[in-house]
Amino acid sequence: MPCALASLGARVRNDIFINMNNLTALSLTETIEGLGKKEFSEAGLNQAYGERIKKLNPDLNAFLEVKENKSGIPAGIKDLIAVKGRQMTCGSKILEGYIAPYNATVIDKLKENNISFIGKTNLDEFAMGSSGENSAYGSVKNPWDKNKVPGGSSSGSAVAVAADLCTFALGTDTGGSIRQPASLCGVVGLKPSYGRVSRYGAQAMASSLDQIGPITKTVADARKVLEWISGPDAYDSNAVSASFKSTNRKDLKGLRVGIPKEYFGKGLDAGVEKVIKVAIKKLEDLGATTVEVSLPHTQYALATYYLIITSEISSNLARYDGIRFGSTRDKFGAEPKRRIMLGTFALSAGYFDDYFIKAAKVRTLVKQDFEKAFEGCNVITGPVSPTVAWNLGEKISDPLTMYLSDVYTIPASLAGIPGLSVPCGFSQDLPVGLQILGKYLDEDTILSVGELYEQATNWNKQKPRLQTPERSDGGQAKL
């Protein structure tokens, strides 16, 4: 069998392994089906994932804490979301040893759907980073090439899903922290509209932008998790009252896909651009019409974003004042310190109008860009990230270059609209994600587009080849 797969290089078509012996390769939907048909047990499922984590996690560093349960469907939870009785480090030494005394709303909602929590996933400290290297607990490795970054900040969640260490995972996305690592790791990542999912229980980075969302093996899985976790919540005043409804679009006929010219300019890697253009062509083949749209304020989005988020960060992290939580402020890493300083400055008397207020105004313009663009199209597509995964250490000493890696994900965050990253091919043997943006609260359409694209291409079935004894002996999991 390995011979037949050699032509795919580092990639392995893994769907042929999907059988009772390889439970960890199953999607969430397939797992639920299998459990329903009693093809395997919840205990067996948990054990299979537990064993795989034991083998692969020491290398990948995707999980900061693992708890093998006897029941439920095992999910990975970004370690800034509170799970009662479990550690919650936020990837920071300042919260080392902190045990959350309550559940985030999303955790309660997942529990109602028979989800158990196999581990808390690694992340850039307080969700600040695009590479996973800002974690105080060591870098997370990209399963496609362990010398590469997995993206961030939901690094561990994306890696855990890509490496089949859990059925799905929750991440948070403030400026691309779900979509970008999903893109770099070849999995599906959904950032819901702002207010779609309750933020209660997720440590805030930038409260006006943060959203919890799923990282999954298929688009259908992302839809399912969104159905579970979305909806109004008395504990988050910004959670909208409308609950998410799915319609099952059968094809893309009549769908207008906007292609923003600003997302295809300088800075976009040629290899990535090629893959994205092929993906867009595929959407046309499936019946969609493409139209060029303009998002003229895109060039200001990055600066706007960093003024708003650093301002909010300086306030949101003020509670770690060294009095409670056991650690003093010198335990903050370099990136939180940098952002706290920037934000404190931006909010200071004499600077507030020039920085925060101006940024708030540009944010409105960015939002209006999208509203105008959506007058002529149903979804907007483009790259998630300007490049594929880069080398560990490559950008860590240059924060500005690092910030630029979120240039295509940030505008949608500022506008509060939903965004999906769907695997759409490879460049330099590393995954590329197609970003599909939708109108505010129209997750349904972007999920439908993603799902139809996925079914027509099967890029999501590509799995990284991870050298493990488990794989070489055919993926034996004790049931």
Next chain:
Amino acid sequence: MSQQYNPVIGLEVHVETNTKTKMFCACSDDYFGKEPNTHTCPVCLGLPGALPFTNEEAIEKCMKIGLALNCKVAESSLFERKNYFYPDLAKGYQISQYRWPLCVGGSIEVTGKNGKKSTIRINRAHQEEDTGKLTHVEGRTLIDFNRSGVPLVEIVTEPDFTDTEQIRDYAKQLREIFRNLGVSNADMEKGDMRLEANISVRPVGQKELPNYRVELKNINSFRFMVAAVEFEIKRQIEALESGETLHQETRGWNEAKHETYLQRSKEEANDYRYFPEPDLPSLAVDRDLVKKLQEEARAALPQTKVDNLVKTYGISQESAVTMIRQGSDPFFEELVAKLGQTGISSQIVASMIINKKIDWQDLSTDDVVKQLKAQASQTALSSDQLEKAIDEVIADNEKTAADYKAGKENALQALIGAVMKKTSGRADAKQAAEIIKEKLK
């Protein structure tokens, strides 16, 4: 000849409103005297991931306060974060209001020295949350978060006060308003109500405000506040007269030494870095609710209340004012209603309450009704005494008696009144009426 100076004083009053739950979480608001850190949750402890949600009862009470002070309720109001570091501040910021307060632009009339009336402009009445409480014990500091997140309304005046009598009157009126509105007990000793004053002085005739102000903080009684302000006016005038330049600073009151002392100079002043609270949507104010609250607020205003009591019960203005100040007026109204036609006049009931003949703070109205009825029967007139009194009244009021005989029903009331007067209210009015009717058949 030395220059004459006028004080310029503005007041900030903080009042904790007595809601069922805290401002942004579901913890009980009734924290006073409770075991430390038992009225807490992730929200008021500022735990990672917790978010605030707005207490509507508190917003209503804040609006009531604003309306009672003739403020307008803003069309659009927003919470902001006031960022500063202090160990009692769980989140590292206080959710407060700054640019978009809930109630703006009110006024209140105060009486100053020599009975002079003047109008104090109210800049705003806004909603915020209280902090935790620090206790310093044997070189260590303990934090109790029971008070963290308790709703607090801040009322800020324009710098319109010119003497301490006005301040005393303003503070007393506010306390009455809070109690009448039922929004707070306004007990300064318990910290329900706190005063801060901004004081500067300027030469007589100068129109513009001085370029400095001294903030007097953490003063927990009317008396101390008045003493501190008086001290401060004197200190500032003396400083200016000796050629000193005064600066913006915060001062406290040392009661033992009877003087103010420097707490914080301008250089150490906080930059609060206010910005809109991203966790809370703007407050949607229901205009119908505002209308309803406005009526309630007016009914609870001291003067309106005094007028109502005088008109309804025929008691003196003085008794009405005293009972409102005591907070005994609801007890009085309930008691009068229960006593009904027992012949004890409302004024007598009021006097008994005011003179502490009735223990209104500890007894129920039912207890008092029983008590009074028992006393009344003990002191009731014998039928002989009553008959004697009636005979005398008829003899003294021949014309009225004749009128009654001629069919004027009103005359009966006048006779009964005269009997009541003669017997100092001890007669039973009904019984007296029957006897009079009998005698004048």
